[in-house]
Amino acid sequence: xxxxxxxxxKTVFMRHLERIMAALYTDDNSLVxxxxxxxxxxxxxxxxxxxxxxxxxxERILNLTEGSIQQETLTRSAKVLGSLQLTVPDSTRRWxxxxxxxxxxxxxxxxxxxxxxxxxxxxxxxxxxxAHFAARQPGNADCQYRLYVQTPLVIxxxxxxxxxxxPKTLAILYGNKIQQLDPxxxxxxxxxxxxxxxxxxxxxxxxxxxxRPSAYRGxxxxxxxxxxKMQQTQLQLVQAIIQLVENAQSILGNIAKIPxxxxxxxxxxxxxxxxxxLPKVVLILKQAAKRLQxxxxxxxxxxxxxxxxxxxxxxxxxxxxxxLSTQEKYELAIVNQLYPPSPEQxxxxxxxxxxxxxxxGQNCQISVDYNLYFKPARDKLTIMPEQRLxxxxxxxxxDWHPGELRRLVPRYWQPSEFFSHSxxxxxWNQAPKVIN
Numbered sequence: 301x302x303x304x305x306x307x308x309x310k311t312v313f314m315r316h317l318e319r320i321m322a323a324l325y326t327d328d329n330s331l332v333x334x335x336x337x338x339x340x341x342x343x344x345x346x347x348x349x350x351x352x353x354x355x356x357x358x359e360r361i362l363n364l365t366e367g368s369i370q371q372e373t374l375t376r377s378a379k380v381l382g383s384l385q386l387t388v389p390d391s392t393r394r395w396x397x398x399x400x401x402x403x404x405x406x407x408x409x410x411x412x413x414x415x416x417x418x419x420x421x422x423x424x425x426x427x428x429x430x431a432h433f434a435a436r437q438p439g440n441a442d443c444q445y446r447l448y449v450q451t452p453l454v455i456x457x458x459x460x461x462x463x464x465x466x467p468k469t470l471a472i473l474y475g476n477k478i479q480q481l482d483p484x485x486x487x488x489x490x491x492x493x494x495x496x497x498x499x500x501x502x503x504x505x506x507x508x509x510x511x512r513p514s515a516y517r518g519x520x521x522x523x524x525x526x527x528x529k530m531q532q533t534q535l536q537l538v539q540a541i542i543q544l545v546e547n548a549q550s551i552l553g554n555i556a557k558i559p560x561x562x563x564x565x566x567x568x569x570x571x572x573x574x575x576x577x578l579p580k581v582v583l584i585l586k587q588a589a590k591r592l593q594x595x596x597x598x599x600x601x602x603x604x605x606x607x608x609x610x611x612x613x614x615x616x617x618x619x620x621x622x623x624l625s626t627q628e629k630y631e632l633a634i635v636n637q638l639y640p641p642s643p644e645q646x647x648x649x650x651x652x653x654x655x656x657x658x659x660x661g662q663n664c665q666i667s668v669d670y671n672l673y674f675k676p677a678r679d680k681l682t683i684m685p686e687q688r689l690x691x692x693x694x695x696x697x698x699d700w701h702p703g704e705l706r707r708l709v710p711r712y713w714q715p716s717e718f719f720s721h722s723x724x725x726x727x728w729n730q731a732p733k734v735i736n
Contacts, residue, residue, distance in 0.1 A: 385612030
């Protein structure tokens with residue numbers, strides 16, 4: 301299990317992020333609690349209305365990710381994605397926490413950036429959405445793009461797993477008193493078909509019956525009409541996205557679906573999760589595109605945004621400036637920026653110097669030739685004596701125990717322990733950039 305923040309002090313950002321996760325999963329009136337209550341209510345009961353709390357949670361997520369200029373938005377988004385990756389528990393016993401608090405936020409942020417990208421590049425050509433995008437005012441909470449496009453998208457993303465709380469879906473996941481099943485098992489064949497159909501039907505039911513405009517508080521009739529019209533418009537887009545998410549031909553549906561697949565690979569929760577395999581998310585997405593489950597062009601666009609290395613992933617690399625004939629060390633970095641120059645060249649924050657951990661390192665673009673995830677870079681260390689490799693490994697893991705550096709020449713490292721100290725969480729502040 302990844303360790304929790306060992307310091308009593310937490311950054312303001314982490315406290316905000318944890319409050320959103322609590323609103324989704326652990327609070328008494330969390331989204332999970334309300335969803336369970338909805339499915340457990342009797343047919344003659346007044347359906348619970350989840351929409352007001354969903355609006356509030358979506359607003360909090362947008363406040364955390366959206367900046368006043370594009371670069372600030374990208375930095376904030378990378379910070380949310382990286383922080384979730386660096387703090388997510390990897391114990392399968394906590395899979396529900398990951399599924400219902402970490403993954404919804406992760407998916408929402410990816411979907412927001414994919415939405416921006418497709419609108420900017422005219423791949424999503426819906427006239428209304430394009431008009432809202434053209435008139436957007438970054439940093440303005442009352443901007444129509446934010447109110448009528450981003451907010452409904454985030455709400456739809458937050459509802460993607462709502463069907464998992466329906467009793468019929470739970471019966472497929474867990475079995476019954478006679479035959480209890482592992483909810484994390486790999487389903488196949490008809491069981492998978494039944495599960496997806498039941499989950500989708502339950503999700504659609506909640507969207508239709510459990511979401512209604514909130515009551516207007518005030519005495520102005522005009523404002524009341526505007527309030528009702530705005531929320532009705534938001535609900536219409538939420539319902540449209542939910543209906544389109546399984547439609548591989550729909551660009552809007554893909555904007556919700558592709559981040560769902562991405563997060564299922566890069567965040568734990570399943571028995572087959574392997575940290576070292578996270579960069580292979582590109583292969584899984586491309587396989588889904590070949591099976592016509594998602595749009596291949598949008599998969600390529602997401603990878604243009606993320607690269608093959610997820611935010612927060614630990615990179616081990618060779619410092620370029622050294623004479624490779626006398627290569628005697630490697631350094632560690634953490635992926636911290638979106639839109640790398642190419643998918644294989646991550647943008648990172650370097651967190652060691654001369655085999656010592658440090659704060660306030662520089663940003664670095666790491667090429668394939670020097671990234672130890674790739675074989676060409678590892679081959680350059682074959683000339684180093686084994687004793688020297690063991691010394692490096694000892695220095696880098698003695699104080700912070702940064703994860704499973706099982707090989708003398710590691711392909712990666714796990715930075716969660718390093719990041720667990722609040723004074724080492726400032727990986728997204730401005731820093732000089734070098735190309736390695």
